[in-house]
Amino acid sequence: MTSRAVALRRTVERYAPVLLAVVVAAGVWGAATGSLGVRSPLPRVLVLAVAVLAGWAAATVRVRRWPLFVTAAVTWLLLAAWPAVAVASWQAGLRLRDRRRLAGFLAGAALVAVAGVVIGVVVGGERRLTTATPANALAMFAWTVLFPLVVGLWVRARRDTLAALRDRAERLEREQEARAERVRAEERARIAREMHDVVAHRVSLMVVHAGALEVTATDPATVDTATLIRSTGREALTDLREVLGVLRQPAPAGEPATIGTAGLAGVDDLVRESRAAGLRVDRHDGGTPRPVSATVGRTVYRVVQEALTNVRKHAPGADTTVRLRYLPGGLEISVRTGPPAGGPARPGADDRPAGGTALPGAGLGLIGLRERVELLGGRLEVGPRGGGFLVRALIPVEEAT
Known part of the structure; x- marks a missing residue:
C-alpha cells in the first residue's frame, strides 16, 4: 500500500x-x-x-x-x-x-x-x-433492517478473512526469518571452525617459535623482538577467540555484535606497540578531554589501529603523528605520516619492508573504516598530504548535560 x-x-x-x-x-x-x-x-x-x-x-x-x-x-x-x-x-x-x-x-x-x-x-x-400496509411494512423492514444487516455481516466477514490472511502472512514471514537465522548461525559456526583450524594453528606456532627464540637468543635486540612477536601473537589469539565467539554466539536482536576492543584507553597501547616495532610515532591531544560512548571509543581505536597498520606495511621509516582533538561538537582523530625514505606513502601499494617480503592485505581496511565512521554520522578523509599520507576522521559527540 x-x-x-x-x-x-x-x-x-x-x-x-x-x-x-x-x-x-x-x-x-x-x-x-x-x-x-x-x-x-x-x-x-x-x-x-x-x-x-x-x-x-x-x-x-x-x-x-x-x-x-x-x-x-x-x-x-x-x-x-x-x-x-x-x-x-x-x-x-x-x-x-x-x-x-x-x-x-x-x-x-x-x-x-x-x-x-x-x-x-x-x-x-x-x-x-x-x-x-402489509406490503409496504414488509418492504420497509427488508430495506431498512435485513439488507443493511446482511451488508454489515458481509463486511465483517471480509475484514476477518483479510485479518486472518495478514496474520498468516506475518507468521510465515517470521518462520522464514527464523529459518534464515538458523542457516546464518550454522554458517557462522562453520566459518568459526575453519578460522580456528587455519589461523589459530599458525599463530600458535608463531608464538611458540618466538618464545623459543626469546629463550635461546643471546643478542638483546633479538630477545626484545622475539618478546614483541610473542606478546603480539598472544593478543592476536585473544582477538581471534573473541571473533570466533561472536561467530558462534550471535548477539540478541537489536544489539550489535561487538568484540572486546579497547577504546580511547587503548590508543596509548597502539602507539607504544608501534614504537616497539620500530616506528617513529608521536601522540598529541588537543581540547578538553571528556567521556565518550563505548561505540565512539572503539571507532577511534580502529581508526588509529588501521592507520598505524598501514604505516607499518607501507612506510615503516616515516615520522608519524597521532592526534586526538576534542571539538565542541565532536572528536577529530588524525594520523599523519611524513614522506618515507623510499618515496611517498601509498597505502595499498606493494611496498616491501626490510625483509624483502610484502605484507599481505586485502585492501579493504580503509573501506571498512569509512563505513564504521559514517555509521556514527561522521566523515573520513584519506589521501596524500605533503609527500606523506593523512587519515583523518571527524566523529560527532553529544555534549554532556
Missing part, C-alpha cells in the same frame, strides 16, 4: 464518525420533513432535536452501541424516519459477533416494526399508506 493510500485511509478513519453523524442527522431531518419519507406533523424544533440526537448516537457507535439502537427505534416510532434504522442495522451486522445478541437485535427490530404498523394505523393518512 502506497503512502498516499495510507494517508487517505487514516484521514477517512479519523473523520468517519463526524461524517456518519452528519449523514444520519441530515437523513432523519429529510425523512421527517418529507424530503426522504413521510412528513411529520410534530414541531420542527422537536424534529431537529431528534435528528441531532440520532447523529450523536451514530458518532459514538464505536464506543457504545445501545444509544444508536434506541435512537433508531425512537426515530422510527416518532417520525417514521428510516436512516437511523438502516445505520443501526448495518452497525449491528458489523459489530455484533454473538449470535444471541444478533438474534436479540432482530427480535427487537421486529417488535419496533410491529409497533410502527400499529402507530401508522392509528395516525392514518400518508403514514398509514407508507408504513402500515
Whole structure:
C-alpha cells in the first residue's frame, strides 16, 4: 500500500464518525420533513432535536452501541424516519459477533416494526399508506433492517478473512526469518571452525617459535623482538577467540555484535606497540578531554589501529603523528605520516619492508573504516598530504548535560 493510500485511509478513519453523524442527522431531518419519507406533523424544533440526537448516537457507535439502537427505534416510532434504522442495522451486522445478541437485535427490530404498523394505523393518512400496509411494512423492514444487516455481516466477514490472511502472512514471514537465522548461525559456526583450524594453528606456532627464540637468543635486540612477536601473537589469539565467539554466539536482536576492543584507553597501547616495532610515532591531544560512548571509543581505536597498520606495511621509516582533538561538537582523530625514505606513502601499494617480503592485505581496511565512521554520522578523509599520507576522521559527540 502506497503512502498516499495510507494517508487517505487514516484521514477517512479519523473523520468517519463526524461524517456518519452528519449523514444520519441530515437523513432523519429529510425523512421527517418529507424530503426522504413521510412528513411529520410534530414541531420542527422537536424534529431537529431528534435528528441531532440520532447523529450523536451514530458518532459514538464505536464506543457504545445501545444509544444508536434506541435512537433508531425512537426515530422510527416518532417520525417514521428510516436512516437511523438502516445505520443501526448495518452497525449491528458489523459489530455484533454473538449470535444471541444478533438474534436479540432482530427480535427487537421486529417488535419496533410491529409497533410502527400499529402507530401508522392509528395516525392514518400518508403514514398509514407508507408504513402500515402489509406490503409496504414488509418492504420497509427488508430495506431498512435485513439488507443493511446482511451488508454489515458481509463486511465483517471480509475484514476477518483479510485479518486472518495478514496474520498468516506475518507468521510465515517470521518462520522464514527464523529459518534464515538458523542457516546464518550454522554458517557462522562453520566459518568459526575453519578460522580456528587455519589461523589459530599458525599463530600458535608463531608464538611458540618466538618464545623459543626469546629463550635461546643471546643478542638483546633479538630477545626484545622475539618478546614483541610473542606478546603480539598472544593478543592476536585473544582477538581471534573473541571473533570466533561472536561467530558462534550471535548477539540478541537489536544489539550489535561487538568484540572486546579497547577504546580511547587503548590508543596509548597502539602507539607504544608501534614504537616497539620500530616506528617513529608521536601522540598529541588537543581540547578538553571528556567521556565518550563505548561505540565512539572503539571507532577511534580502529581508526588509529588501521592507520598505524598501514604505516607499518607501507612506510615503516616515516615520522608519524597521532592526534586526538576534542571539538565542541565532536572528536577529530588524525594520523599523519611524513614522506618515507623510499618515496611517498601509498597505502595499498606493494611496498616491501626490510625483509624483502610484502605484507599481505586485502585492501579493504580503509573501506571498512569509512563505513564504521559514517555509521556514527561522521566523515573520513584519506589521501596524500605533503609527500606523506593523512587519515583523518571527524566523529560527532553529544555534549554532556
